[in-house]
Amino acid sequence: MDVKIIDVARAAGVSTATVSRVLNGSPGVTPKTRSRVESAVRELGYHPNAVAKNLRVQKTKTIAVIVQDINVSYFTEIVKGIENMAYVKHYKVLICDSENQAAKELEYLNLLMNRTVDAAILVSPLVGDEQLAEIAERGYSIAVIGRHIGHEQIPCIYTDNVKFSLEVVRHLAEMGHRDIAFLSGFADSIDSYERLEGYMKALKEQRLPFRPELIDSGGFSESGGYEAMGRLLDRSGGSVTAVYAANDEMALGVYKCCRERGLRIPEDIAVVGVDNNRISKYISPSLSTVNQPKYTMGALLVEKLIDSMNEDQFGDKRVFKVDSELLVRGSSSFRREG
Amino acid sequence: MDVKIIDVARAAGVSTATVSRVLNGSPGVTPKTRSRVESAVRELGYHPNAVAKNLRVQKTKTIAVIVQDINVSYFTEIVKGIENMAYVKHYKVLICDSENQAAKELEYLNLLMNRTVDAAILVSPLVGDEQLAEIAERGYSIAVIGRHIGHEQIPCIYTDNVKFSLEVVRHLAEMGHRDIAFLSGFADSIDSYERLEGYMKALKEQRLPFRPELIDSGGFSESGGYEAMGRLLDRSGGSVTAVYAANDEMALGVYKCCRERGLRIPEDIAVVGVDNNRISKYISPSLSTVNQPKYTMGALLVEKLIDSMNEDQFGDKRVFKVDSELLVRGSSSFRREG
DNA sequence: AAAGTTGTTGAAATCGATTACAAATTGCTG
DNA sequence: CAGCAATTTGTAATCGATTTCAACAACTTT
CATH class of the missing domain: 3.40.50.2300 (Response regulator)
Known part of the structure; x- marks a missing residue:
């Protein structure tokens, strides 16, 4: 609490820029200063303020997952796949329970507009294709599980x-x-x-x-x-x-x-x-x-989604059809x- | 995208301060200017950037919920109670799956330190009391479901x-x-x-x-x-x-x-x-x-937690024992x- | 009509990081 | 050892909102 980057900078006798570089593993820092900064960080118990960082870099590394009912195992298995993969990719997951209401799905999608999340995944959404398309075309990142969406910018994974x-x-x-x-x-x-x-x-x-x-x-x-x-x-x-x-x-x-x-x-x-x-x-x-394959559907889609947001390319493939049995x-x- | 408060201010012929006041329902704005701002907001399709706001007000209105396994209905029912109550209180819920590992619980608790969330709720945590106490004493807001914690600053709800x-x-x-x-x-x-x-x-x-x-x-x-x-x-x-x-x-x-x-x-x-x-x-x-009463336990605790964070007081009561049957x-x- | 209230509005500081660009330092080369 | 390139570091702008404080306007009151 209360210790910020400037405090670390002062303690280490460097500028905030240097501290930031050390924190983010940016190149061009002498091993000597790097370790000086690192020990200052440790001594002060410094934790970078994520909100400030988010504002600056214009990303939150957070994904909203909108499901109809948190209690139904169809959804939780998908959510588990998403959460686990998000974790390894250093992303966070906001859980949104729409209680079967399209209106609530739309309300949760506002998390995209106000930049609380970088992307939203809708699981078997009630909202119609056209409305989703419109949101995607405004430049927001959305993806769908459980339904085929015929839209360039909306990755989806589904069974037939x-x-x-x-x-x-x-x-x-x-x-x-x-x-x-x-x-x-x-x-x-x-x-x-x-x-x-x-x-x-x-x-x-x-x-x-x-x-x-x-x-x-x-x-x-x-x-x-x-x-x-x-x-x-x-x-x-x-x-x-x-x-x-x-x-x-x-x-x-x-x-x-x-x-x-x-x-x-x-x-x-x-x-x-x-x-x-x-x-x-x-x-x-x-x-x-x-x-x-619910877990896999969640994990696979979120992986592709995250990769695409980080410009590692989507490899063209945006539509995934998986087999059911x-x-x-x-x-x-x-x-x-x- | 891309339209910010200054754009709205210009469009309405007022300052950003006034726009902000209108947006947040602050008092002391003429009905006339208020409506001028409101139409500017509507015309431009303005959505306030939540991250910027969070930084300024030092809150995110987000709560992390740490569970052992998203797929187990004991946890999802609690999570559902939490999410539903959080929704009516205008809070968001970050879901964290610890996969039964205390180490992962602790890692997720870093969301508190870096200010990604305002509070964390641990459901039947594996982390020990002392460690939780230490975190609470550093000023972070945590609460526990499913276990009695004998600590002033840690609200909890549990069955005997x-x-x-x-x-x-x-x-x-x-x-x-x-x-x-x-x-x-x-x-x-x-x-x-x-x-x-x-x-x-x-x-x-x-x-x-x-x-x-x-x-x-x-x-x-x-x-x-x-x-x-x-x-x-x-x-x-x-x-x-x-x-x-x-x-x-x-x-x-x-x-x-x-x-x-x-x-x-x-x-x-x-x-x-x-x-x-x-x-x-x-x-x-x-x-x-x-x-x-899993759903109720989740809903009740998060309600008390949110109220306490907003200084509406906790009403002294921090420990809730509920009956099981x-x-x-x-x-x-x-x-x-x- | 001057003085005092009350109510609206705006200018600018602030939250805490990142990063473009400039400056300083270091290391080579001839 | 001057001159130049490469490397390391620092200054200050920036992200986009909120909020303090001062300025101003509109009314009363005497």
């Missing part, structure tokens, strides 16, 4: 929603299901469109009819999944035999609803989720789900006889 | 380890168990001592013998719990009938070990964990555990006949 949705529904069809419901997160989100697309593709491929009453959405939450499943059963008169939920949280809600209505999983209803939450492996029956477990392993 | 450990072991004894193992996190941590104390107290109360070979530790991780349980069974020749694990993660490891060795829970082995992780409710059999579930509900 259409592809894995197709795989999920194909899997269910192959297990003998004909009436497969789809529970999206938010009906009007990009994720939902893409997953619905994969769902439709699979239906067509498997020559199954499309029944609009088997589509609903539950806001990615357990309670939302629970309610959506209730509506679904009421509406379809119980003809549904399989449910594809947009994430594992909602699948838990489906489990609960089935339990309450005396429907057995997987014998009466098959369930598949997405995200491979920690719980999905432990719950009984274990939940079939789609796994994504369908994990078939207990909740969908009962074969239904046609 | 001794008390709930006693309850856990008493419960097991009442279910007919005589050979109750205790798996601590890190053998030499304060938590462990306190929990061991509660364990001993319960043994004494229930007139059960203390068997040192029933004590082990597993680093709070699932794999650590798995290995500790293995050692325990090997060592005790299978005489153990109940396990008290220091957290739910380790309890999961215990489950795995039991499954592999063909031991049924709860018939052959009863298990109780701590933390009430999300999983504990869903796993089968559901895991008995100790619940703490033992949730008896499937894993410990089989009564053993004496």
Whole structure:
């Protein structure tokens, strides 16, 4: 506290410029003066004021990470990947919980405008592409995890929603299901469109009819999944035999609803989720789900982002598509006889 | 980008002082000039540079939260409480993952010294009391969640380890168990001592013998719990009938070990964990555990901390003890006949 | 109308570092 | 040992806001 660079300079009998050079490992300092400065630093217990430095160099080496819910393991695993990589790159991570609100995401993006952070990473953002593009074009550094953004200046890493949705529904069809419901997160989100697309593709491929009453959405939450499943059963008169939920949280809600209505999983209803939450492996029956390399996605993207900010070039590549895999477990392993 | 307070001042035909006053809602500005400044701000799309402000006012309105593992729900629920409360108080949260290393905790505490953050909250820190005291005495703002710190300047919120450990072991004894193992996190941590104390107290109360070979530790991780349980069974020749694990993660490891060795829970082995992780409710059999109001602990402490920094006074109270409750579930509900 | 209040505004110092440029020192070379 | 280049060091401007203090204006009061 209270000891600043000028104090160190005086103690070492040099100028602040020299102290600064020593601190930052700049060249052109005699070993002798260097060590004189270093011992002054040590004796005084000097800690450079990061805020002053940030102002001068116009950087904070801080990245904002905006997630929908800090408590969901899909997000925390990504955040962990980001934090760990940021740590080795000497960057800090500001955590922002948007509580599923696009408005809050935008508010957090103000951290970019007021220069609190050098960049922001949005994980499965609710904000639309156009709005993100506009921000990027104003010169701010943003990146997206969990969605493909078709914009030059927005690096992103994602898995192919259409592809894995197709795989999920194909899997269910192959297990003998004909009436497969789809529970999206938010009906009007990009994720939902893409997953619905994969769902439709699979239906067509498997020559199954499309029944609009088997589509609903539950806001990615357990309670939302629970309610959506209730509506679904009421509406379809119980003809549904399989449910594809947009994430594992909602699948838990489906489990609960089935339990309450005396429907057995997987014998009466098959369930598949997405995200491979920690719980999905432990719950009984274990939940079939789609796994994504979450930690790696976070770590990889932030690494590229930091490198690009430091002009080490992005190596051109700004869009990363990673593979997901369908994990078939207990909740969908009962074969239904046609 | 690039538009600063002086530009706004010029556009509005006033001085930077006046612009600043308008921006910060300071009194003594004519409504007329105020609105002139406001429209200039709007027209130019001006965003005040937070770094410059931070330097001038010697605050960053940012708090570092240091946790052992971002992926564990015990921590994320606390972090969520902190973040949400910080948000309403207009503070930001830097997330720091110490990966169970005291050295990394200390490194992150440098964020205090270099003024990157105004305060740091340590959740169940590995760093010892003395070291924390020393930092607090140097004038830095730190607070602790999950442990009682007997120091004037360190606010803390915690649950009584001794008390709930006693309850856990008493419960097991009442279910007919005589050979109750205790798996601590890190053998030499304060938590462990306190929990061991509660364990001993319960043994004494229930007139059960203390068997040192029933004590082990597993680093709070699932794999650590798995290995500790293995050692325990090997060592005790299978005489153990109940396990008290220091957290739910380790309890999961215990489950795995039991499954592999063909031991049924709860018939052959009863298990109780701590933390009430999300999983504990869903796993089968559901895991008995100790619940703490994690979200509230985070929110409450950060609120008090922020208020105290803004001189709104701490109201004297710096130490908060909250109640925990033992949730008896499937894993410990089989009564053993004496 | 002079003097005293009160209320608005602005000039300039300040926060604590980095860095461009100038100055001083050192070391070579002929 | 003068002259020049290379190296090391220092002076002072700068980053972009806030805030103290003084100046000024607009009203009262006598």
